[in-house]
Amino acid sequence: MRILVTGAAGFIGSHLCERLLQDEGVEVIGLDGFVPSSTPVHARKFNIHPLLGHPRFTLLVQNLLGVAWEHLLPHVDAVYHLAGMPGVRSSWGDDFKAYIAHNIEATQRLLEGCRRFPVQKFVYASTSSVYGEQTGQVNEDARTQPLSPYGVSKLTGEQLCSVYAHNDGVPIVILRFFTVYGPRQRPDMAFHRFIQHILQHKPIPIYGDGHQSRDFTYVDDCVAAIAATLHAEGVIGETINIGGKERATVLECISILEQLFGSPVERQFIGKTYGEPRHTWADIRKAGRLLGYAPKTDLTQGLQAEIASILCNPFLRQP
Numbered sequence: 001m002r003i004l005v006t007g008a009a010g011f012i013g014s015h016l017c018e019r020l021l022q023d024e025g026v027e028v029i030g031l032d033g034f035v036p037s038s039t040p041v042h043a044r045k046f047n048i049h050p051l052l053g054h055p056r057f058t059l060l061v062q063n064l065l066g067v068a069w070e071h072l073l074p075h076v077d078a079v080y081h082l083a084g085m086p087g088v089r090s091s092w093g094d095d096f097k098a099y100i101a102h103n104i105e106a107t108q109r110l111l112e113g114c115r116r117f118p119v120q121k122f123v124y125a126s127t128s129s130v131y132g133e134q135t136g137q138v139n140e141d142a143r144t145q146p147l148s149p150y151g152v153s154k155l156t157g158e159q160l161c162s163v164y165a166h167n168d169g170v171p172i173v174i175l176r177f178f179t180v181y182g183p184r185q186r187p188d189m190a191f192h193r194f195i196q197h198i199l200q201h202k203p204i205p206i207y208g209d210g211h212q213s214r215d216f217t218y219v220d221d222c223v224a225a226i227a228a229t230l231h232a233e234g235v236i237g238e239t240i241n242i243g244g245k246e247r248a249t250v251l252e253c254i255s256i257l258e259q260l261f262g263s264p265v266e267r268q269f270i271g272k273t274y275g276e277p278r279h280t281w282a283d284i285r286k287a288g289r290l291l292g293y294a295p296k297t298d299l300t301q302g303l304q305a306e307i308a309s310i311l312c313n314p315f316l317r318q319p
C-alpha cells in the first residue's frame with residue numbers, strides 16, 4: 001500500500017510518517033513544500049531527517065499548489081492531508097492570505113486530483129477550532145461556528161471535502177484534532193513556548209487569566225488514531241473528534257511544568273487574545289467506536305517527553 005502524507009515534515013506529519021512505516025506493507029510518500037510558517041524550515045528538516053534513508057520512504061519537496069497530480073496520484077492508494085497553515089492567533093489581517101492559499105486552495109486542488117485519480121481513502125486533518133465557543137463536551141454533530149480566520153479556513157477545507165465526496169465519491173474521513181502536543185510541537189504553541197521560556201529563565205507568557213482549558217492530545221495518541229483510519233471499516237464520510245486523555249487549564253499545565261522542572265516559574269499575564277474559545281472538550285466516543293481509539297498519555301508523561309525533545313534538538317535550544 002502506498003500512502004501520500006502531505007505536510008510530512010510538520011509536527012504531526014513527521015510522527016505520522018514514522019508510525020505508518022512501522023507497518024511492513026506500507027510505503028510512504030511524504031510531500032512537503034517547506035512553506036514559511038511559525039516553525040523554521042531547518043526545524044522541519046530536522047523533523048523528517050531520521051526518515052530520509054528509510055527504504056520505504058520518499059520525500060517530495062513541492063508546494064501543494066504546484067504539484068502535477070497526474071504524475072503522483074495514480075501511484076497512491078490513500079492520502080493523509082495534513083499540510084496547511086497552522087495557528088489560531090496568527091491568522092488575522094493580511095496573514096489570512098496564506099491561510100486561504102494553503103488551507104483552502106491547496107485542499108481544493110488535491111481534491112480535484114483525487115476526483116480524477118481515485119484513492120481508497122482521503123483523510124483530512126481538521127481541528128477543534130471549527131467549533132468555536134463550546135459549552136461542555138462537544139460531539140461531531142455540534143454546531144460549527146469558528147472564532148478565528150484560521151478556523152474558518154479549516155472548516156472551508158472540511159466543506160470542500162464534503163463537496164467532492166458528494167459529487168465525485170472521494171472517500172473522505174475528517175479528523176478534528178484537539179490541541180496536539182508532545183515532541184516536535186510547533187514553536188508558536190503554548191507548551192513549546194512555556195518550556196523555552198523556562199529554559200531561558202524568562203517569565204511564562206499567559207494569555208487571558210490562564211483559566212482557559214484545553215483538551216490536550218498527546219501526539220502519539222493522535223497519530224495512532226490517524227493511522228487507524230487506514231484499515232477501519234465504516235469511517236468513510238465520517239467526521240471524528242480526536243481528543244486527549246486529560247483536560248486542563250493553562251495554569252494547571254504550568255503547575256505540572258513546575259513539578260517537572262523542580263522549581264517555581266514566574267508567570268506573566270500578557271493580555272487577552274481574541275479568536276480563541278475559552279474551553280475545549282472533545283467527546284471521543286465516536287473515535288473509540290470507529291477507530292478503537294483510547295488516548296493513553298497523561299499531561300505529566302506527555303510534557304516530560306516534550307521537554308526531553310526540546311533539550312536534545314539543537315535547532316530548538318535557541319533564544
Ligand code: UGA
Binds near residue numbers: 178180
Ligand atoms: C492549537 C493549534 O495551534 C491549532 O493549530 C489547532 O487547530 C488547535 O490547537 C486545535 O487543536 O484546535 P491552541 O488551542 O490555541 O491551538 O493551542 P496552544 O497554542 O497550545 O494554546 C493553548 C492555550 O494556551 C490557549 O488557551 C492559549 O491562549 C494559551 N497560550 C498559548 C498562552 O497562554 N500563552 C502562550 O504563549 C501560548
